[in-house]
Amino acid sequence: MREKELRLALVCYGGASLAIYMNGISSEVLKLVRASKAYHGVSDRIERAAATFDQAAPKRPYRTDTESLYFELFQALGQKLELRVIVDVVSGASAGGINGIFLARALAHDLDFDPLRTMWLNLADIEELMEEDTIADRTSKLWFYPFIWLFGGRAFGDHAPDQETKRKLFRFVRSRWFQPPFSGTHMLTWMLNACENMGHAESGHTLMPPGHKLDLFVSLTNFFGQPRRIKLHDPKEVLEHQHSVTLNFGFRQAATGTTVSDFGDDNIPGLGFAARATSSFPGAFPPLRFKDLEDRLTARRQAWPARDFFMTKNFPALISDKATLYDMSFIDGGVTNNKPFGAAISAVYERPAHREVDRRIIYVDPLPDDPETLLEGQRHKELPGFFRTILSALAEIPRREPIYEDLRAIDKQNKNARRFEATLQSAEAQVNRLVDKVLNLDREHKVDTAMLASWRERAHEEAHKHTGFSYSSYMQSKTVRMVERIAQLMVEGAAMRGVKLSESDMFEALRQWAERKGMLCPEGGVVDIVPEQGQQHHVRRLRELDVDYRIRRLRFVIMKLNRFMQQDNQGHLVEPVKKIKRQIYTMLESYRTRWAPEHFDEVIFERLVTQPIDDMAITAFLDSIASAMELEDLDYEQDETFALALSILPQNALRLTLFRAYVGYAFYDVLMLPMSQGADLLEVDEIRVARISPLDCENMQDDHDQQPLLGTQLYNFGAFFSRKARENDYIWGRLHAASRLVDFMLDAAGDDPLPADYDLEGFKKRLFMTILETEEAHMEESKALIKGLMERFSA
Numbered sequence: 001m002r003e004k005e006l007r008l009a010l011v012c013y014g015g016a017s018l019a020i021y022m023n024g025i026s027s028e029v030l031k032l033v034r035a036s037k038a039y040h041g042v043s044d045r046i047e048r049a050a051a052t053f054d055q056a057a058p059k060r061p062y063r064t065d066t067e068s069l070y071f072e073l074f075q076a077l078g079q080k081l082e083l084r085v086i087v088d089v090v091s092g093a094s095a096g097g098i099n100g101i102f103l104a105r106a107l108a109h110d111l112d113f114d115p116l117r118t119m120w121l122n123l124a125d126i127e128e129l130m131e132e133d134t135i136a137d138r139t140s141k142l143w144f145y146p147f148i149w150l151f152g153g154r155a156f157g158d159h160a161p162d163q164e165t166k167r168k169l170f171r172f173v174r175s176r177w178f179q180p181p182f183s184g185t186h187m188l189t190w191m192l193n194a195c196e197n198m199g200h201a202e203s204g205h206t207l208m209p210p211g212h213k214l215d216l217f218v219s220l221t222n223f224f225g226q227p228r229r230i231k232l233h234d235p236k237e238v239l240e241h242q243h244s245v246t247l248n249f250g251f252r253q254a255a256t257g258t259t260v261s262d263f264g265d266d267n268i269p270g271l272g273f274a275a276r277a278t279s280s281f282p283g284a285f286p287p288l289r290f291k292d293l294e295d296r297l298t299a300r301r302q303a304w305p306a307r308d309f310f311m312t313k314n315f316p317a318l319i320s321d322k323a324t325l326y327d328m329s330f331i332d333g334g335v336t337n338n339k340p341f342g343a344a345i346s347a348v349y350e351r352p353a354h355r356e357v358d359r360r361i362i363y364v365d366p367l368p369d370d371p372e373t374l375l376e377g378q379r380h381k382e383l384p385g386f387f388r389t390i391l392s393a394l395a396e397i398p399r400r401e402p403i404y405e406d407l408r409a410i411d412k413q414n415k416n417a418r419r420f421e422a423t424l425q426s427a428e429a430q431v432n433r434l435v436d437k438v439l440n441l442d443r444e445h446k447v448d449t450a451m452l453a454s455w456r457e458r459a460h461e462e463a464h465k466h467t468g469f470s471y472s473s474y475m476q477s478k479t480v481r482m483v484e485r486i487a488q489l490m491v492e493g494a495a496m497r498g499v500k501l502s503e504s505d506m507f508e509a510l511r512q513w514a515e516r517k518g519m520l521c522p523e524g525g526v527v528d529i530v531p532e533q534g535q536q537h538h539v540r541r542l543r544e545l546d547v548d549y550r551i552r553r554l555r556f557v558i559m560k561l562n563r564f565m566q567q568d569n570q571g572h573l574v575e576p577v578k579k580i581k582r583q584i585y586t587m588l589e590s591y592r593t594r595w596a597p598e599h600f601d602e603v604i605f606e607r608l609v610t611q612p613i614d615d616m617a618i619t620a621f622l623d624s625i626a627s628a629m630e631l632e633d634l635d636y637e638q639d640e641t642f643a644l645a646l647s648i649l650p651q652n653a654l655r656l657t658l659f660r661a662y663v664g665y666a667f668y669d670v671l672m673l674p675m676s677q678g679a680d681l682l683e684v685d686e687i688r689v690a691r692i693s694p695l696d697c698e699n700m701q702d703d704h705d706q707q708p709l710l711g712t713q714l715y716n717f718g719a720f721f722s723r724k725a726r727e728n729d730y731i732w733g734r735l736h737a738a739s740r741l742v743d744f745m746l747d748a749a750g751d752d753p754l755p756a757d758y759d760l761e762g763f764k765k766r767l768f769m770t771i772l773e774t775e776e777a778h779m780e781e782s783k784a785l786i787k788g789l790m791e792r793f794s795a
Contacts, residue, residue: 002566003082003355003574006748009089009344010103011363012096014334016281017711017719018366019095020120020726024733025364025692026103027113028066029087030207032741034110035070036085037207039078049075061199062112065774066738069767073745076758081749086212088351091344093219094334096364097278098191101249101271104216105198108251108263110205115197117778121727123190126720129182165713165721184276184286188296192272201264206253211585213252213351216263217343218274219333220245223287226317226328231504244336246343247274247314254589262313267306269297278333287329294326316495339363341406348687349413355581356562358688358748361410362740363403365693367712407689414686420672427671434462435664446647449640455663456639463666474670475538479519481673482546483510485595489625493597493605501609513618517541544626547594550635552673553665554584554591560661564654573654580658583641587634594629601628690744697736700768702792708732724781731782734771735789739764768793 010029012022038057042048048056053064053071077083087107092100106113122128208214225241232238249262249271263271277288297304304310311319318325333340341361348359464471487506494501514520519538542549561577593599604624611617642662649655694707701708709732710725711718719725742764746753754760769790776786 002080004084004748005355005357006083006085006745007348007351007357007359008085008087008744009091009348009359009361010087010100011339011341011344011361012090012092012100013363013365014094014096014279014332014338015366015711016095016716017124017725018709018716018729019098019279020124020719021366021709021711021729021733022096022099022364023102023116023120024730024735025737026099027117028734028737028741030103030106030113031064031067032070032085032745033087033107033207034064035067035074036083037209038067039071039074040082040084040209045078049078058110058205060110060112060205062114063774065770066767069763069770070741073742073763076755077745077749077753079755080753083745083749084209084355085745086209087214088212089215089217089344089347091217091219091340092278093338093340094279094281094332096340097218097333098275100216101218101275102194102198104214104249104251105195105201105263105271107207108214108261109199109201110207111198111201113198116194117730119190119194119197120730121723121778124720124726125723129186129720131181131183131186162722162724164724165718180284180286182281182285184280184288184292185296187279187285188272188276188288188293189300191275192268192296192300192302194275195268195271196265201261203259206251206259208251208253210253210257211589213250215343215347216249217340217347218247218249218278219337219340220247220274220277221331221333221335221337223329223331229502245314245330245333246337246340248343249274262306262310264306267304267310269293269302269304270306270310277330280331282331282335285332287331289329290326312496316492317500319495320498320500339403339406341403345406345410345413345687356566359686360744360748361687361689362744363689363691365691366709367716368691368693368695410687410689417686423671424668427668431664431667432660434466434667435459435660447643448647449636449643452639452643452646452663453635456666459663459666463670466667467670470674471670473674476520477674478542478546478549479514479538480511481548482542483507483514483520485548486510486545486622486625489595489597490605490608490621493600493602494609496597497602497605497609499609506613509613510618513615516615541622541626544631545622545629547591547629547631549669550591550631550638551588552669553662554588554638556665556668557658557661558584560657564657576649577654580645583645587638587641590634594631599628600625604628690740692737692740694732694736697739700735700739722781727779727782728785731772731775731779731785731789734775735768738767738771742767765793 008029012026015022034057035053038053039048041058042051042056053068056071057064057067074083087103090100090104090107092098102113102116105111222243222245225243226245228240228242230238230240249267251259251261251263253259261267273288273290273293276293279285280288311322311325315325341363344361348361351359467474484507487503487510490506491501491503511520515522517537519541558581561581565573565577597605601624604621607624608617608621642658646655646659649658694701694709709729710722711729713725714721719729746760772786772790772793776783779786
């Protein structure tokens with residue numbers, strides 16, 4: 001039976017009150033992942049096919065609804081393909097940043113999402129958001145009524161406002177001017193309460209599979225900016241201010257069971273700060289400072305145990321200058337990065353696959369441009385007026401900048417993936433012949449550890465012999481990447497000691513040291529020392545420090561195993577392959593920790609920051625980290641694991657595939673590394689991009705509700721003025737997400753993934769009806785909407 005992973009990276013745009021629509025989408029994504037986790041939690045295939053969601057899922061203190069239907073769809077697909085859905089990355093700005101934070105916390109610790117619906121429906125109201133002393137009374141600015149009646153209609157678009165919206169809009173515009181009308185204290189309190197109301201993050205409860213990492217990226221804007229020195233030729237250096245800030249939160253449950261999480265109860269203040277800061281819409285909310293957070297925590301008598309780790313991880317350059325850090329003013333992340341694709345794209349490429357994989361970046365765009373109505377002639381007929389020009393230049397245009405360059409980058413990477421694939425396929429037959437000719441995998445004798453290690457060394461020698469001049473280029477590329485990683489380690493380790501080092505300066509010092517040692521060719525290609533001595537030193541340092549080569553080799557073995565299992569009639573090998581891959585992922589975990597500064601004694605970095613960075617200091621530093629890395633010990637354990645696997649496996653194609661991939665990897669690395677831009681084997685999977693928006697679900701809507709969201713009124717603030725609008729957008733968020741998620745699953749599963757007699761249309765209708773039946777009990781102003789939708793979907 002084929003197995004496949006649908007790996008999602010979710011990117012959520014900003015959009016003010018459209019946060020409520022995105023909350024509905026986030027809720028549905030969580031429910032799909034719950035169903036996937038429950039389905040694959042049943043190890044026996046026969047039991048899995050007959051189980052229900054309630055039988056398979058662990059008992060948790062929250063209500064479920066569509067999870068059971070997604071579970072049913074996994075079972076239907078499971079007759080041909082075992083599909084698993086995993087969220088790798090969540091990235092968000094402004095309203096999308098808030099929802100991204102809540103979704104990531106729920107995924108990391110399997111928490112309740114229903115309290116967030118309650119918060120949005122009850123508290124995301126203009127009168128709840130405003131400071132008490134700013135709200136107008138009946139006599140405030142009576143002279144302003146005619147202007148409201150005259151110009152107010154332009155802000156509502158095609159939807160006529162309801163009475164609640166009119167009343168609250170009139171009251172809002174007559175309230176205090178020239179100061180932020182919304183309460184930053186209220187908003188921060190709600191964000192902290194929301195994280196707490198989701199439940200406690202208990203050990204062992206997570207929706208992430210072992211070994212998988214979850215990353216959350218949240219965009220902020222540093223109002224005054226952080227000074228950055230940039231090296232030039234003339235002048236030597238310039239100073240610029242960087243306003244864009246990206247906070248990173250992570251979760252990882254290692255294969256060994258150890259969990260590292262930034263989403264636990266000990267970091268709720270950090271999550272609350274990120275949620276409040278990313279959504280600090282200019283003019284609506286006051287900026288947020290860390291000192292404001294500390295004041296609120298003091299008033300609530302709330303501790304922040306993870307404070308130091310949060311600060312070190314996200315503001316390493318300022319950890320020794322807390323006075324400056326605590327005074328920084330942060331505003332809405334959408335000002336500088338409203339469509340935060342960059343961090344998500346980078347993180348996706350670092351995610352290993354446990355099996356055949358379909359990688360998707362899903363972006364949520366509540367208000368996309370309609371290509372059918374976006375006619376160039378009509379757009380340019382009207383000359384923008386005075387106020388529209390100013391407002392659009394300050395807020396609208398920067399937030400609506402296209403994702404064209406991000407999508408071009410993904411397309412370029414996909415082309416690289418196809419090029420890599422073609423190169424691998426063209427070289428595979430020749431490499432296999434070389435490996436089989438030089439290295440004899442005896443059918444009769446077991447493979448021992450020493451034998452496998454000697455074969456690896458011989459493969460390196462043969463790769464050198466058969467690749468000629470290209471081997472020198474390969475060694476240079478390999479060394480430069482290793483030097484870059486060491487420079488990064490030096491900077492991160494120094495930051496832990498409260499000292500800021502320049503990564504470019506560290507790289508330059510290491511590069512010059514490597515040239516003097518004969519490891520890198522200087523300009524002109526002249527090496528000043530005896531070549532043999534330089535080569536010996538070069539090989540020794542690579543053996544001691546080249547972690548990435550080991551990681552690339554293991555990733556390559558996994559890729560080859562995945563490709564092997566995609567062939568027909570390999571179902572009987574699923575369990576032995578799973579066992580081998582579990583062992584490989586444990587080894588990968590061990591190697592990855594070698595680049596983490598926490599792995600090393602802090603004294604190593606203390607010496608680094610207290611003495612000049614000369615050749616003696618660099619040599620001492622490298623000797624120290626080489627001793628702490630213990631890569632040769634890890635290599636021995638790795639050889640021992642593969643030797644045992646090769647000895648146990650029967651004499652079949654799987655055994656030969658594993659042998660050629662592990663022992664013969666040196667040939668592939670020489671070929672591929674100079675083509676790669678990264679230090680890891682990342683460019684072998686294509687990434688598909690998809691969208692969730694009202695435009696992508698037009699078949700669900702009647703002609704009169706092609707743009708069904710009411711939050712788009714009043715320049716995306718509409719849902720803050722009406723509970724009816726909030727309920728409307730939340731319901732449509734769930735419905736749109738349900739429809740699109742099913743589409744993504746079926747597309748990932750390939751051609752004709754469902755049994756011939758499966759009623760897909762009937763399934764979707766049941767899915768929609770379940771959502772409506774659940775939400776009906778929580779809606780006060782949307783009874784007519786729900787009744788109409790039920791009639792439509794039951795027809």
